[in-house]
Amino acid sequence: MNILLTGGTGYIGSHTAVVLAQAGHDVVLYDNLSNSDRRVVNHLAHITGRPMTFVEGDIRDAELLTRTLRAAGIEAVIHFAGLKAVGESVDKPVEYYANNVQGTISLLQAMQAVSIGTLVFSSSATVYGEPQYLPLDEKHPTSATNPYGRSKLHIEEMLLDVAKSDQRWRIACLRYFNPVGAHDSALIGESPRGIPNNLMPYIAQVAAGQRQALQVFGDDYPTPDGTGVRDYIHVMDLARGHLAALGFLAHHAGWHAVNLGTGHGSSVLEMVRAFEHVSGQSVPYKITPRRPGDVAACYAKADKAARELGWSAQLGLEDMCRSTWKFQRQSESGSSR
Ligand code: NAD
Ligand code: UD1
Numbered sequence: 001m002n003i004l005l006t007g008g009t010g011y012i013g014s015h016t017a018v019v020l021a022q023a024g025h026d027v028v029l030y031d032n033l034s035n036s037d038r039r040v041v042n043h044l045a046h047i048t049g050r051p052m053t054f055v056e057g058d059i060r061d062a063e064l065l066t067r068t069l070r071a072a073g074i075e076a077v078i079h080f081a082g083l084k085a086v087g088e089s090v091d092k093p094v095e096y097y098a099n100n101v102q103g104t105i106s107l108l109q110a111m112q113a114v115s116i117g118t119l120v121f122s123s124s125a126t127v128y129g130e131p132q133y134l135p136l137d138e139k140h141p142t143s144a145t146n147p148y149g150r151s152k153l154h155i156e157e158m159l160l161d162v163a164k165s166d167q168r169w170r171i172a173c174l175r176y177f178n179p180v181g182a183h184d185s186a187l188i189g190e191s192p193r194g195i196p197n198n199l200m201p202y203i204a205q206v207a208a209g210q211r212q213a214l215q216v217f218g219d220d221y222p223t224p225d226g227t228g229v230r231d232y233i234h235v236m237d238l239a240r241g242h243l244a245a246l247g248f249l250a251h252h253a254g255w256h257a258v259n260l261g262t263g264h265g266s267s268v269l270e271m272v273r274a275f276e277h278v279s280g281q282s283v284p285y286k287i288t289p290r291r292p293g294d295v296a297a298c299y300a301k302a303d304k305a306a307r308e309l310g311w312s313a314q315l316g317l318e319d320m321c322r323s324t325w326k327f328q329r330q331s332e333s334g335s336s337r
Pocket of ligand 2: 197202
């Protein structure tokens with residue numbers, strides 16, 4: 001199948017490109033490089049042994065999108081492109097709605113213009129808001145606590161209307177939990193610009209000696225060790241979830257929301273210990289006040305993905321830490337992005 005990946009040179013898009021290419025699909029990467037590097041395209045060719053088409057463009061450019069979809073004979077789209085930093089979204093809501101919501105509208109217009117109805121959308125567990133019960137299943141009420149989350153929610157709701165309007169649409173909203181880790185080659189991975197917001201890249205930089213100590217945001221949560229609990233999922237497992245979603249959509253029309261998580265929660269201190277064990281480095285940390293907006297615990301009920309997509313996560317914490325560490329080391333030596 002010919003598949004377009006918006007945001008295809010980004011963290012999750014690039015790993016998904018590997019899985020799709022290795023499954024025999026032809027992948028076109030479409031990205032404005034606002035948070036990624038064009039060298040990823042070469043790394044992907046190296047990993048998969050086949051060149052990949054790259055189009056530099058913005059998803060808000062419906063005309064370029066339409067031309068690209070038509071020229072490449074695209075049959076399905078996976079929509080990763082968007083802005084994703086929660087704190088930044090509070091300061092710059094207009095940019096977030098423009099990129100995420102307006103960008104999705106122009107993608108839908110382009111898909112409509114060339115009669116493509118199969119779409120996989122990168123959603124997030126953030127659409128569940130403050131958890132009312134755990135584990136979070138897909139029937140949990142949705143809400144948003146910041147503009148980033150609200151943009152995801154708006155898009156999901158928009159896609160539901162679109163799917164209801166015409167039965168040719170086949171749409172999967174994949175609600176990711178906490179993606180971490182990197183491809184085994186260590187040629188691609190997560191390269192946050194500046195100070196990392198997320199836990200795993202921060203731990204990796206502390207282990208590498210680039211930062212002095214991890215700040216653990218609160219140890220007084222109602223969790224087993226008092227620190228925040230999350231459902232960390234290996235990015236290669238997540239990538240395989242997209243392939244499974246495309247397989248599912250081949251036989252199911254309509255709108256579907258599916259969690260992609262492991263179903264298992266780990267605390268901040270468990271992550272620190274796992275990383276120390278795998279890297280052989282110490283990860284000094286200090287306890288600081290809670291980060292505003294954080295919840296105590298968030299993890300998935302992953303049954304629907306197993307039942308409907310025939311997918312479940314295979315890789316554990318050790319794999320997540322090992323591949324993160326390898327990517328960190330390789331990045332320091334300057335041989336990856
Ligand atoms: P990323 O920033 O690495 O990748 C996103 C890509 O989209 C980047 O390459 C960026 O250059 C591109 N992009 C952004 N705006 C664009 C635009 N207007 N036009 C074209 N390209 C544009 O992020 P990621 O971690 O790979 O996330 C991919 C998707 O998954 C995002 O939609 C994100 O919101 C969602 N998501 C991510 C996480 C996570 O923890 N990483 C969790 C839940 C959901
Ligand atoms: C954050 C986003 C969420 C997004 C997700 C993507 C917020 C409030 N939420 O989720 O919308 O979908 O990233 O992965 O930003 N922690 C520390 N010290 C750090 C960093 C994090 O103790 O330096 C803790 C946090 O308090 C939390 C856990 O580690 O308990 C994970 O944090 P993080 O990686 O930022 O992910 P989330 O907060 O789950």
